[in-house]
Amino acid sequence: MTRHDNRPALARRSFLALAAGAVLSVSACSPQVQSAAGVEPAGTLPSGKPAAGTELKIAARSSQLQLDGSGLVKELPFTVSEWPNLSAGPDIIQGFRAKSIDLATNAGIPPIQAHAIDVPAKIVAVQVRRHPLYTFATAPGSSVTGADDFRGKKIAFSQGQAQGVVVLRALKEAGLKNSDVELVALPSTQFLTALQSKQVDVAPLGEPTLTKYLDQYAKDGARGVRTKVVDLLTVLWAPNEVLNDPEKAKAVRSFVPLWARGQVWAWENQDEWIDRYYVKDQGVSAEDGRRIVDSLHAPRFPESWDEAVDWEQETADLLAEGGFVPKQKASELFDRRFERLAAEAVAAEYREGS
Numbered sequence: 001m002t003r004h005d006n007r008p009a010l011a012r013r014s015f016l017a018l019a020a021g022a023v024l025s026v027s028a029c030s031p032q033v034q035s036a037a038g039v040e041p042a043g044t045l046p047s048g049k050p051a052a053g054t055e056l057k058i059a060a061r062s063s064q065l066q067l068d069g070s071g072l073v074k075e076l077p078f079t080v081s082e083w084p085n086l087s088a089g090p091d092i093i094q095g096f097r098a099k100s101i102d103l104a105t106n107a108g109i110p111p112i113q114a115h116a117i118d119v120p121a122k123i124v125a126v127q128v129r130r131h132p133l134y135t136f137a138t139a140p141g142s143s144v145t146g147a148d149d150f151r152g153k154k155i156a157f158s159q160g161q162a163q164g165v166v167v168l169r170a171l172k173e174a175g176l177k178n179s180d181v182e183l184v185a186l187p188s189t190q191f192l193t194a195l196q197s198k199q200v201d202v203a204p205l206g207e208p209t210l211t212k213y214l215d216q217y218a219k220d221g222a223r224g225v226r227t228k229v230v231d232l233l234t235v236l237w238a239p240n241e242v243l244n245d246p247e248k249a250k251a252v253r254s255f256v257p258l259w260a261r262g263q264v265w266a267w268e269n270q271d272e273w274i275d276r277y278y279v280k281d282q283g284v285s286a287e288d289g290r291r292i293v294d295s296l297h298a299p300r301f302p303e304s305w306d307e308a309v310d311w312e313q314e315t316a317d318l319l320a321e322g323g324f325v326p327k328q329k330a331s332e333l334f335d336r337r338f339e340r341l342a343a344e345a346v347a348a349e350y351r352e353g354s
Contacts, residue, residue, distance in 0.1 A: 066262030107162030108233035140220035156203035257345030
């Protein structure tokens with residue numbers, strides 16, 4: 001077996017699988033008419049309250065809980081008709097294509113993947129995180145104790161999600177090439193099963209999934225391997241078709257500040273957030289919830305998106321170098337009409353200056 005030859009094959013299979021899953025029939029569309037979904041949002045961002053009856057379907061579970069817990073939900077000037085409990089990038093992309101999701105929160109990777117398969121969508125809000133979010137969990141009994149031990153190992157890899165780029169960055173940081181390991185294409189929802197069954201040696205996990213896994217398997221030799229790899233961005237993003245609808249664009253505009261304020265509320269009301277999210281929603285103990293929150297840092301919202309654009313470009317280039325997506329311009333992923341809304345909605349201590 002030659003791992004160098006396996007990697008491009010994995011890239012093509014994973015990329016085509018996602019593309020195939022997201023494709024919708026366009027046979028009814030006239031080739032002479034460009035759909036609203038394909039039109040680039042432009043002009044002045046609509047202001048004011050959206051018209052009565054305006055609805056959005058928002059995939060942002062933590063935001064839902066934050067707005068409910070803080071009472072900010074009462075400030076929404078539109079109706080959230082559904083809160084789809086989806087978070088994986090490929091699921092969100094398919095939701096955009098199916099028009100079952102109007103707005104979602106993700107890491108910075110799904111917008112790159114969507115752009116690569118011609119799903120028109122834009123980032124409308126940005127949060128930055130300068131500390132590692134993911135830890136590499138090992139299979140029970142694995143000999144891996146650091147990133148240097150990744151050579152020759154099977155690593156769970158989801159190219160359309162943050163975890164995939166965390167893997168690529170960790171390999172680069174360790175001086176390894178993609179061909180030095182075996183990247184096993186899996187959605188992140190299957191990482192736990194793959195670890196438990198030893199289908200993979202290593203998989204990147206975030207909290208509280210990491211804590212749940214180690215609570216069960218640390219006794220069998222599973223461990224967490226930490227790196228310095230940072231997944232810088234959390235974003236809100238929406239399909240172009242939503243942003244080209246004036247009333248829905250107003251709704252998105254009104255949601256962005258509440259999204260930011262909800263995260264600040266969770267930070268400033270940690271005991272309530274631990275109980276509401278980690279204990280009641282995620283099923284971890286209050287003690288583990290406290291430990292997880294104590295490892296986090298205050299949310300930060302940049303006044304300028306220049307760094308975010310540069311980060312997305314670096315990430316897109318890394319994916320393109322690995323053969324996972326075509327080359328692209330990261331600047332095309334952002335709708336900068338929304339640029340300052342999140343930062344202006346929070347106190348100065350939660351902002352990053354331009």
